[in-house]
Amino acid sequence: MIERSQKDVWRITPWVMIALLLSNFVLMAFDAKTSSQERVIRTWTQVAADFVQSPVTSVSSAASNYFQSLVTLRSAQSENDVLKQRVQELEVELQNRESLSVENARLNSLLELKKQSNYKLLPAQIIGRDPSVWFDTLIINRGSLDGVKLNMPIIDNGGVVGRVTAVSPLTAQIWLITKDKMSEGGIIGELNTSNALGVLTGTGRTETLEMGYVPGSVEVQVGETVYTSGQEGIYPAGLRIGEIVEVRSGSATTAHRIFIKPSANFSSMQEVAVLLYEPPPRPAYDKTLPNAVKTDKGTNKKSSK
């Protein structure tokens, strides 16, 4: 190994610094340009990190559960007396409900026939969060080996959480719907009562989403639920996004500004589900249109006519 004098080190340092800064800059430019599918470094670092993140998550959640149970134990005695009395009341109520549940089961089975669900749910545990404080992505313990693919929607029992942006064999990275610029996956939401459409964007805060482009002439109420419309080709239609908490009314010529509280519980989320949903293929371009993409060699002549 070459031993350098201190003077040599000081002389070389600026050049090394410039070379490293340039290489980092090129890497950034390349990363900003490439699509999610080509992020090889990310994918394999996620695989390596999974071996660290999974055990740490298991240990921390076990410790958290243990302390939680200790806290709960303190109030257990008084709760026990109340619950004994409640059990007796419920036994009487249960007998009444049994007849209702039979009827309910029968109606449910009829309803199931009507449902045409073309996707399955894959439960996943959140094993990591974004190491940089500037972003808020999640890492889950399901990857391509489990059937997870890019842009698959992520939901929890409340509603839409986000979508998959990078997949490794064992893990996947998720961008939350609250992220500022969902440039590749902006959600087109649908209002419950009026069926008016609008584009949802994050505000950078976990408790608010903003819905724009809803015509000012449409009547919008606070408390109204917003669902996915399925038009952006990522999320299936009918998933619950959230509830309207504030409306800044527009006019006949300007759109409403609608603020939505997401239904998903972002603050204490430990488990989510991957919706194994692949959107239907988009129809081919109509090549006769004047602004059609004219790159296909075989159809170029036809479209130019």
Add this chain to the structure above:
Amino acid sequence: MEQVKITVALIIAILLQWTLRNVAEPFAYIDFPLIIVIYAAFGQNSIRALFYGTVAGILIDALSGGLLGANGFCKTLIAYIVSEIVRRVYLDNLLLRIPVIAGACLLDDTVYYGMHLLFGQEPTGQFVTTIAYSLIGTTVAGTTIYLILDSFFVENTKKRRREIFAARRQTRRRNPIRLGSRK
């Protein structure tokens, strides 16, 4: 040996950065790799500190939603600036290191944010709030970690002190009063 110790410290810092946010959200405001990169820059081999900055940054970026290389860029720049300061100012005192950590954290976050704006990918976090919390978290954690690291690197610190202050001790021995009393 020093190189191995700092490398181990850097690996631990990266692992902590990968995992601690999942344990508790406030840990996200502590930039562990930055603390170790600055510590490496306090040493005599600034080239090594630059490489530590690049590698640590890229590994953090790989698991982040940000641009790959943005953290590498910032941390390399910080390593260079700190090593240049160390060339000119004696920084073995922990109290003097505190403003260096704070300034480095501030610059790191500002450059990181700026690089994302440059490439049209605005980060999710609020600029002022995130920087303020990050500054507090990283400075407090950095000061504590340096106390621990200094106990591991005590030999190097002593050696460096001997090298720096050797000349001054020699001049003291040539005390004119003492010379005069010999006569």
